Amino acid sequence: MAALTGGEMCVKYLMFAFNFVFWLAGTGVLAVGLWLRFDHRTRNLFVAEDAPSGFYVVVCILIATGGLMMLVGFLGCCGAIQESMCMLGLFFSFLLLIFTVELAVGIWGFSVQSKVVDDVTQFYKQTYDKYKQDKEEALKEILHLIQYGLNCCGPFSTPEDLETPEETCPKREGLDVLITKSCPDAIEKFFTSKLHIIGAVAIGVGVIMILGMIFSMLLCCAIRKTQEIV
Incomplete structure (x- = not known):
């Protein structure tokens, strides 16, 4: 099996770097979800009788997505370092799934913003x-x-x-x-400010995911090419 060229090695380490950033982004998403879940101003909305369901769903999605992003980022880092096409393929599939879910949740979240408030x-x-x-x-x-x-x-x-x-x-x-x-005015202001933070995190994560998918495919193609050379 031939070794990766200099440019392909660059892609490999860029892949690792972007996955590390993706892992950090997942940590950020998880942190925002846990912040909304356990912040002293919002935590009672989860345990009280007749608690608002829309807010509960949004926060649970954030926590689950953040945890999955951390797992996928770790998988991508390992796949890049080990030059494993299987792990990189799984990484791309999970990343595409997360990106699709994030896009759908983002559209849904903005559409129900007023309902949550x-x-x-x-x-x-x-x-x-x-x-x-x-x-x-x-x-x-x-x-x-x-x-x-x-x-x-x-x-x-x-x-x-x-x-x-x-x-x-x-x-x-x-x-x-x-x-x-x-x-009521304070509640609206509070959730509006949180929405800006969530939106900024989501945009940053989306850009990182697109770059991660591009680099994973480039690296997969490079690894396949080296395996075909005897």
């Missing part, structure tokens, strides 16, 4: 109304975490309408009382 807002309002009626400790804890986490108080737009019990809201003094932030 509406679901979370509705969940907050229902929790607020139930706590006013039942005074359950579990509901109080959820309100406390959401309102302290987002630095907001109540579903109302003006302080004059505010009826939320003070024990669930951030403590304010002086003129701060007059500029109390509405929780």
Whole structure:
């Protein structure tokens, strides 16, 4: 079997480098998913009764995709170093699958963005109304975490309408009382800022995946050529 040429060796190590970056990108996607899952401002949305399902699905997809990307990046690195056509073929197949899923999820995510915000807002309002009626400790804890986490108080737009019990809201003094932030507004702002981060990560990952598929095919062709030369 002939050895790879200088240019093909360059492709090999570029393949390794891009897969290492892809592995890091998978770590980033997984980190964003875990951040949304365990952030003190959002974690109760997963365990509470009537929790919004749209947000739960998006976060679970991010976590699963990030973990799979890390696995595939590791597979690509090993395939490049070992010059294994089998591993590189598996890498290309998994990468194409992930890219297709990411594209579909991205389109779906942008299409349901407003629904996710509406679901979370509705969940907050229902929790607020139930706590006013039942005074359950579990509901109080959820309100406390959401309102302290987002630095907001109540579903109302003006302080004059505010009826939320003070024990669930951030403590304010002086003129701060007059500029109390509405929780529905705070929820919308929070998820909009997260969407920008997720979108930026997704675009970067998509570019890396396309480059990875190109380099994997180039390297596979180079390895096959060397195997055919006796």
